[in-house]
Amino acid sequence: MPNPSGATPQPLTPDEESLVRALGQVMHVLPRAIDADMVGDRQLPLTEYTALMNLSETPDRRMRMNELAALCHLSLSGMTRTIIRLETQGLVRRERCEEDARGWNAVLTDAGYARLQESWPSHLAAVRRRFLQHFEGFDLAQLARAFQRAGTAEPAD
Amino acid sequence: MPNPSGATPQPLTPDEESLVRALGQVMHVLPRAIDADMVGDRQLPLTEYTALMNLSETPDRRMRMNELAALCHLSLSGMTRTIIRLETQGLVRRERCEEDARGWNAVLTDAGYARLQESWPSHLAAVRRRFLQHFEGFDLAQLARAFQRAGTAEPAD
DNA sequence: AACCGGAGCTTGATTGGTCAAGCAAATATC
DNA sequence: GATATTTGCTTGACCAATCAAGCTCCGGTT
Numbered sequence: 001m002p003n004p005s006g007a008t009p010q011p012l013t014p015d016e017e018s019l020v021r022a023l024g025q026v027m028h029v030l031p032r033a034i035d036a037d038m039v040g041d042r043q044l045p046l047t048e049y050t051a052l053m054n055l056s057e058t059p060d061r062r063m064r065m066n067e068l069a070a071l072c073h074l075s076l077s078g079m080t081r082t083i084i085r086l087e088t089q090g091l092v093r094r095e096r097c098e099e100d101a102r103g104w105n106a107v108l109t110d111a112g113y114a115r116l117q118e119s120w121p122s123h124l125a126a127v128r129r130r131f132l133q134h135f136e137g138f139d140l141a142q143l144a145r146a147f148q149r150a151g152t153a154e155p156a157d
Numbered sequence: 158m159p160n161p162s163g164a165t166p167q168p169l170t171p172d173e174e175s176l177v178r179a180l181g182q183v184m185h186v187l188p189r190a191i192d193a194d195m196v197g198d199r200q201l202p203l204t205e206y207t208a209l210m211n212l213s214e215t216p217d218r219r220m221r222m223n224e225l226a227a228l229c230h231l232s233l234s235g236m237t238r239t240i241i242r243l244e245t246q247g248l249v250r251r252e253r254c255e256e257d258a259r260g261w262n263a264v265l266t267d268a269g270y271a272r273l274q275e276s277w278p279s280h281l282a283a284v285r286r287r288f289l290q291h292f293e294g295f296d297l298a299q300l301a302r303a304f305q306r307a308g309t310a311e312p313a314d
Numbered sequence: 315a316a317c318c319g320g321a322g323c324t325t326g327a328t329t330g331g332t333c334a335a336g337c338a339a340a341t342a343t344c
Numbered sequence: 345g346a347t348a349t350t351t352g353c354t355t356g357a358c359c360a361a362t363c364a365a366g367c368t369c370c371g372g373t374t
Contacts, residue, residue, distance in 0.1 A: 009278050009281055009282065011281070012281070012284075012289075013297075015297040015298045015301060016289055016297060018298070018301040018305070019289075019292075019297050019300055019301040019304065020284055020288070020289070021301075022301050022302075022304035022305045022307075022308055023288070023304055024230065025230060025304070025305070025308030026184075026304050026307050026308040027183075027184045027187075027188065028230040028308075029230075029307075029308050029309075030184070030307065030308070031184065045330095047330080047331090064352085064353095065352075065353060065354095066351095066352070066353085073181065073182060073185040073186075074331080075331075075332060075333080076352080076353065076354090077331085077332075077333080077334095077353085077354070077355080078330075078331055078332070079353095080353065080354055080355085081330075081331080081354095082330090082331095084354095085330095097352090100339080100340075100351090100352080101338085101339055101340085102338065102339045102340070102351065102352045102353070103339090103351095103352060103353080104352080104353065104354095121166050124166055124168070124169070125166065127169075127177055130307065131177070131180070131307050132169075132173055132176075132177070134303045134304075134306040134307045135176070135303050135307075138303065140170075140172040140173060140176050141172045141175070143176055144172060144175040144176040144179050145179075146291045146292050146295065147176065147179035147180055147182070147183050147291075148175070148179045148182070149291040150179075150183050150186075150187065150287065150288050150291045150292075151179055151182030151183040151185075151186050151187070152186075202360095204360080204361095221322085222322075222323060222324095223321095223322070223323085231361080232361070232362060232363080233322080233323065233324090234323085234324070234325080234361080234362070234363080234364095235360075235361050235362070236323095237323065237324055237325085238324095238360075238361080239360090239361095241324095242360095254322090257321090257322080257369080257370075258368080258369060258370080259321065259322045259323070259368060259369045259370070260321090260322055260323080260369095261322080261323065
């Protein structure tokens with residue numbers, strides 16, 4: 001706790017304040033909006049989409065639960081549950097891991113791959129329309145680096 | 158992704174891609190991190206903090222459920238439940254609205270105000286440390302405007 | 315003045331996530 | 345090589361949010 005008792009810290013400047021508020025709003029609105037676009041379009045909730053996406057980017061369309069969870073920003077148990085949902089839809093199948101019998105691979109099925117192909121354009125369109133569009137003229141790379149820093153759990157200080 | 162057959166839309170540029178990914182990470186990590194900082198510090202989860210905050214910014218420390226829900230980016234029922242949690246901690250009290258007997262006001266109690274005073278510095282510090290710090294040198298006002306546009310549910314197109 | 319239609323809020327059911335405990339396989343230690 | 349520890353994943357209990365249905369009250373019609 002950076003502020004030892006007593007003195008109140010410097011408040012935010014108006015610009016800082018509105019940035020923080022706007023980010024709060026975006027964090028709330030954006031996932032729902034993208035989700036809605038996709039559900040309306042190709043019935044894949046964002047979490048499930050992300051899982052399929054990450055699987056598809058792998059050479060043999062399979063990944064260990066641990067790794068997949070990390071890439072999807074999900075807890076391991078959250079991942080288990082997501083994969084179960086996908087499995088019951090036939091979009092993913094689970095196989096025991098050969099070199100470690102404790103481990104499982106989530107494997108993208110052909111149906112899953114097909115579904116992803118269907119969903120991909122509408123996801124992409126939503127991301128552009130809802131987000132990227134508003135950052136034309138910005139230095140995206142610089143912005144991306146700042147967000148990467150902010151997304152890294154522990155600031156070094 | 159793996160770009161298959163037919164007329165597929167233009168994929169994202171690498172910079173766009175990393176911005177989107179980084180934003181995804183931030184949206185996941187940041188609320189949890191701030192929440193953790195605060196819980197460790199002054200036991201106020203972010204949602205409840207936001208509610209108290211908004212109440213405190215009002216001239217008479219009270220607000221109708223509807224309005225409060227909107228400001229907290231919460232559904233009305235979500236707001237009801239949050240206020241109930243706060244009420245059982247004695248930080249907020251509910252009063253029937255005078256000019257409309259259907260309505261309720263959430264009212265910040267003295268205890269609530271005190272608790273907010275305690276929490277405020279650590280919240281502020283967390284926001285700075287976890288977020289604002291990484292945007293030094295940026296044009297914050299411009300950035301805020303872009304986020305405001307992105308946070309407005311329907312893009313005009 | 316009795317009646318609707320709709321507004322303001324709460325409640326019930328469901329969802330999608332978390333954390334903690336459990337189980338089975340792997341690895342380290344003796 | 346037997347036992348203890350650790351790892352990988354699942355399961356159970358819980359929690360905070362959502363939506364849809366319900367209740368109460370308002371206000372305009374007639």
